[in-house]
Amino acid sequence: MTILKIEQVSRTFPARHGNAPTRALEPTDLIIGNNDFVTILGPSGCGKSTLLRIVAGLDRPTSGRVTLDGRAVTGPGADRGMVFQSYTLFPWLTVRENIAFGLRERGVSEAERNEIADGFIRQVGLSGFENHWPKQLSGGMQQRTAIARALANDPKILLLDEPFGALDNQTRALMQEMLLSIWERDQKTVLFVTHDIEEAIFLGSRVIVMSARPGRIKAEINVDLPHPRSYKIKTTPEFVQLKERLVEEIRTEALKVAEHA
Amino acid sequence: MRPLDPVTSKQRVAYGLAFFVLFVALWSWATLGGHVSKTFLANPLTMVQEGFDLLTKQGFVYDIGMTIWRVVGGFALAAIIAVPLGVLMGAYKPIEAFLEPFVSFARYLPASAFIPLLILWAGIGELQKLLVIFIGSVFQVILMVAVTVGATRRDLVEAAYTLGAGDRGIIRRVLLPSSAPEIAEILRLVLGWAWTYVIVAELIGSSSGIGHMITDSQALLNTGQIIFGIIVIGLIGLLSDFLFKAFNAWLFPWRLA
Numbered sequence: 001m002t003i004l005k006i007e008q009v010s011r012t013f014p015a016r017h018g019n020a021p022t023r024a025l026e027p028t029d030l031i032i033g034n035n036d037f038v039t040i041l042g043p044s045g046c047g048k049s050t051l052l053r054i055v056a057g058l059d060r061p062t063s064g065r066v067t068l069d070g071r072a073v074t075g076p077g078a079d080r081g082m083v084f085q086s087y088t089l090f091p092w093l094t095v096r097e098n099i100a101f102g103l104r105e106r107g108v109s110e111a112e113r114n115e116i117a118d119g120f121i122r123q124v125g126l127s128g129f130e131n132h133w134p135k136q137l138s139g140g141m142q143q144r145t146a147i148a149r150a151l152a153n154d155p156k157i158l159l160l161d162e163p164f165g166a167l168d169n170q171t172r173a174l175m176q177e178m179l180l181s182i183w184e185r186d187q188k189t190v191l192f193v194t195h196d197i198e199e200a201i202f203l204g205s206r207v208i209v210m211s212a213r214p215g216r217i218k219a220e221i222n223v224d225l226p227h228p229r230s231y232k233i234k235t236t237p238e239f240v241q242l243k244e245r246l247v248e249e250i251r252t253e254a255l256k257v258a259e260h261a
Numbered sequence: 262m263r264p265l266d267p268v269t270s271k272q273r274v275a276y277g278l279a280f281f282v283l284f285v286a287l288w289s290w291a292t293l294g295g296h297v298s299k300t301f302l303a304n305p306l307t308m309v310q311e312g313f314d315l316l317t318k319q320g321f322v323y324d325i326g327m328t329i330w331r332v333v334g335g336f337a338l339a340a341i342i343a344v345p346l347g348v349l350m351g352a353y354k355p356i357e358a359f360l361e362p363f364v365s366f367a368r369y370l371p372a373s374a375f376i377p378l379l380i381l382w383a384g385i386g387e388l389q390k391l392l393v394i395f396i397g398s399v400f401q402v403i404l405m406v407a408v409t410v411g412a413t414r415r416d417l418v419e420a421a422y423t424l425g426a427g428d429r430g431i432i433r434r435v436l437l438p439s440s441a442p443e444i445a446e447i448l449r450l451v452l453g454w455a456w457t458y459v460i461v462a463e464l465i466g467s468s469s470g471i472g473h474m475i476t477d478s479q480a481l482l483n484t485g486q487i488i489f490g491i492i493v494i495g496l497i498g499l500l501s502d503f504l505f506k507a508f509n510a511w512l513f514p515w516r517l518a
Contacts, residue, residue, distance in 0.1 A: 056423055057422075057423075058419050058422065058423070075422075076419070076422035076423045077423075077425060078423075078424060078425025080423065081423065081424075082419075082420070082423035084416055084419070084420060086416050088414075088416045088417055088419075088420040090417060090420075090421075090435070090438070090439075091439075091515055091516075092438045092439065092441075092513070092515045093438075093515075101421070101424050101426075101434070102424035102425050102426075104434075105424060105425050105426050105427075105430050105434070106425060133514075133515040134515075135515065146420075149424065150423075150424075153424055153425060159423075
């Protein structure tokens with residue numbers, strides 16, 4: 001059983017060059033249960049990435065705390081796998097070596113590492129590319145490798161920070177289906193940050209809507225669409241209804257940002 | 262010709278050779294045509310003749326060997342000390358804050374100005390030559406390596422942390438491999454500078470080496486030998502550069518992929 005608890009977590013960036021301190025995140029509470037797929041939706045600058053980085057241990061909260069299975073998060077660790085928006089494959093390692101990075105850090109033998117890595121390579125559909133360098137891969141393939149790299153570590157929770165943000169629409173849709181099918185099969189706890197409304201509904205069991213600066217949770221919407229979901233679900237009335245509602249929520253926030261800009 | 266328009270590799274070689282041909286032609290015109298006195302500048306034919314004489318009768322190969330050994334020895338010594346120090350400085354900011362001001366200062370001390378002092382300390386033997394190269398290279402390498410390591414992509418470091426890497430893992434498996442090609446480039450560059458220091462070191466208080474031959478030839482007004490010596494230095498530089506580049510390409514295939 002995995003339970004991630006975010007309790008009264010806030011983040012204020014200190015003043016710089018005479019500017020006032022930036023309140024990126026208001027005290028926020030969120031509980032994510034076992035095998036939950038939670039998407040965090042919000043306009044840019046709403047602190048959603050900050051929240052994710054705090055959970056990952058890459059940033060420290062100004063107040064509050066994050067616990068995973070009762071243990072406080074004090075820094076990054078292998079129990080929380082992360083996929084970044086930017087391409088973060090190690091360019092000097094092949095696809096297989098990238099995926100095995102965390103396993104090697106833990107001292108897993110080479111034979112076992114390769115076996116596990118090859119399993120994930122098949123899962124994300126990259127068979128035949130085991131020995132390619134990241135430079136030789138398309139953006140979509142790089143992000144698939146990054147997801148495989150995070151999963152190969154068998155983390156308790158998978159954190160994704162707009163992983164498909166830099167991909168074109170068609171690739172992005174395929175990646176969403178791939179990620180969802182992995183989740184439907186293996187049941188992982190996932191926290192997924194995005195600014196794409198359709199993506200948030202299609203993937204999530206729950207959508208957390210965040211408000212613009214200072215960031216806080218504005219609404220929480222359950223997505224009761226059945227699994228397994230195919231891309232066709234995006235045109236069903238239930239899906240469209242959810243989308244309309246979220247469009248309204250997000251629009252008011254986006255307007256606020258535009259006014260302050 | 263248009264800005265940034267590429268040339269084919271054949272054209273590149275042709276243009277490169279054309280300059281050498283032009284250079285030798287101008288030189289021949291000036292010397293063989295009698296526009297410059299023989300005392301000041303030997304003509305190309307004399308130069309080749311003198312060079313052949315140097316290699317076959319005067320044991321110039323030994324001098325070349327001595328010079329190469331000094332450059333490589335002093336440079337290797339500098340690299341062995343500078344690269345680890347630079348990596349530590351790049352990785353750990355307190356170490357950088359501790360050493361950076363001094364290294365930046367020491368970098369501007371001209372290696373050739375140390376020669377009189379080094380002769381006092383280490384005599385006129387091999388150690389003194391190695392130390393000149395060492396002083397000329399070590400601070401440059403430290404600083405450039407530190408900057409390269411410090412500029413490692415933050416998101417790669419963060420990714421490694423989330424994959425469970427510890428501090429040692431970050432240095433060994435992220436900072437080092439990501440900086441390695443740049444470090445190799447730095448070494449290639451500084452090796453080129455080391456060649457200037459070695460000749461200066463050999464001009465003063467030396468009984469062998471290319472620089473020593475050049476001072477000897479000056480006493481004899483043998484400009485042919487001097488020019489031959491200079492050209493040999495250039496050729497060795499070109500060759501070592503080529504080898505270094507080929508070695509780097511072989512070492513870091515992921516960069517070219």
